[in-house]
Amino acid sequence: MQIAQPLQLAIEELSKLPSIGTKTAQRLALFLLKSDIDKVNSLTSAITNLKEKLRFCSICFNISEEDVCEVCLNHKRDRSIICVVEEASDVIAIEKTNEFSGLYHVLGGVLSPLSGVDPNSLKIKELLKRLESEEVKEVILALNPDTEGEATSLYLAKLIKPIGVQVTRIARGLPIGGNLEFADEATIGRAVINRINL
Amino acid sequence: MRLNYIKLNNFRIHKSSEINFSGHLNYIIGGNGQGKTTILEAVYYLCTTKNYSSSPDSEIVRFTEKEFEATGLFSDLTENKVRVYYSSEQNKKYYFQNDKQIYRAASIIGLFPVVILTPGDHSITQGSPGDRRKFIDSIISQASDTYLNYLLDYNKTLRHRASLLNQIKETGNRSLFGQLDAWSEKLIITGSELISAREKFAVGFNGYVSESYKIIMDESEIPQIEYYTLEGKYDGDYKERFRKLLESKRNEEIRRGANLAGPHRDDFIFGINGKNLKTYGSQGQHKTFQVALRFAQFFYLKEKKGKTPVFLLDDVFGELDSKRSVRISEYLKLVGQAFITMTDFSDISNLTREEDDLIIKVANGAVSYG
Ligand SMILES: [Zn+2]
Secondary structure: OOOOHHHHHHHHHHOOOOOOOHHHHHHHHHHHHHOOHHHHHHHHHHHHHHHHHOEEOOOOOOEEOOOOOHHHHOOOOOOOEEEEEOOHHHHHHHHHHOOOOOEEEEOOOOOEHHHOEOHHHOOHHHHHHHHHHOOOOEEEEOOOOOHHHHHHHHHHHHHHHHHOOEEEEOOOOOOOOOOHHHOOHHHHHHHHHOOOOO | OEEEEEEEEEEOOEEEEEEEOOOOEEEEEOOOOOOHHHHHHHHHHHHHOOOOOOOOHHHHEOOOOOEEEEEEEEEOOOEEEEEEEEEOOOOEEEEEEOOEEEOOHHHOOOOOOEEEEOHHHHHHHHOOHHHHHHHHHHHHHHHOHHHHHHHHHHHHHHHHHHHHHHHHHHHOOHHHHHHHHHHHHHHHHHHHHHHHHHHHHHHHHHHHHHHHHHHHOOOOOOEEEEEEEOOEEOOOOHHHHHHHHHHHHHHHHHHHOOOOOOHHHOEEEEEEOOEEHHHHOOHHHHHHHHHHHHHHHHHHHHHHHOOOOEEEEEOOOOOOOHHHHHHHHHHHHHHOOEEEEEOOHHHOOOOOOOOOOEEEEEEOOEEEEO
């Protein structure tokens, strides 16, 4: 079967996106082809703006419009606490809670010897530098509670503790408002094992 | 839980077979290679999405065909229709529960508890520590999701750590030691959870095995299961001991680029009257022990899950004398529903068939009721 080259190209580019397979890419390309040119233009300019107007904060590596992000610039934020997360999307998740008023540090991933991710591929040196120069008293490790996230937390804790900064890890357990009976057994099991004194 | 019905299409020798099972004992009779064990294999497939032997899905497909399918109807409080379909052209397996496709095999584990006794069980008492760990881990994983998750987490940690140890071995790069410390700590934390769960299990499971063994054998023989972890007997202080052991192995681990200490090297020692079964047991004692372990597993899971497992026994009477065989068949009446393959019913004298028991004859992949 022959596919017009511009269509073929669009399908190929779309299927490079995460979680987009060839079939979905094909559907999206055909959808765009049928759409008004205005709609397509606003999509392309949104994508171009994303790249042209956004970058990573030079301090915390969060997404930012300027060299330094709004969180880092905000003087009302508590400069004595840094919350370490894997990706910028985790900053958005924590910001939505309105429960945290400190600063962030985006690692850009977690350690994984199997896939060749070592400390140099993450923003760890930059984190340690911040701990030297700033008035930081506590680092909260908010990495995912999976194998690699936990190993990375242990690695960071070993590096940070000697500096004299307190290291904490976010608690894990049952989702709020979630009924015990609807949580999966592994989550309940872990919550029971990691129970706390009252 | 009961399995009421099964349908097989192009499943090994079975071109198209349908069976309505009894809620009591189902004796599946047939010669070698006629397709009687295949029925157990299919039931196991429906319960777990996997084959109990390690043969690949493609080997299940009937000669010259391109796909196989197995359907089963289970019932306890509700009815459950389970279907497995495999296409060798796509080399893909599909699993359906009540006509809804299931994508994660892990979400099936434990849903339809199953216990299978096979001639391959000899490796549990006579084989390597790895065979015994696999046996014990499969029971605890079926009973506890938390354990299964720790096990998967621990195995992943092992793979990462092995990769790191190998990098250190290859490059001699000392700057990797910091990472190694972190992965060692992760290994100790997760491994200790496994050790404590296995220890707790071994203590409790001992009672189940004693009970089963007593019923099959004489009271004069008392079986034991002892947990050997971290190169010694369990003594409660495992976290510190794990850490010390790991430290003592550090140089060797780096030299060999491999994980050399932890619960992935544990063993369970089986004994009778205080004597090591592996060293001193007779053929008959081994077989009896293997059967007792599976009965113990059945009653353990039944209690832990509050759900009666499907009990499959492949050629259980094969190597046993008729006294022991009769005791086992009496014992099976306490189980409720079970599926038992054998070559010939009349081979075992004194074996009684109750009214509700079913005899299913299998010849060249065709099924008839006897
Ligand atoms: Zn910033």
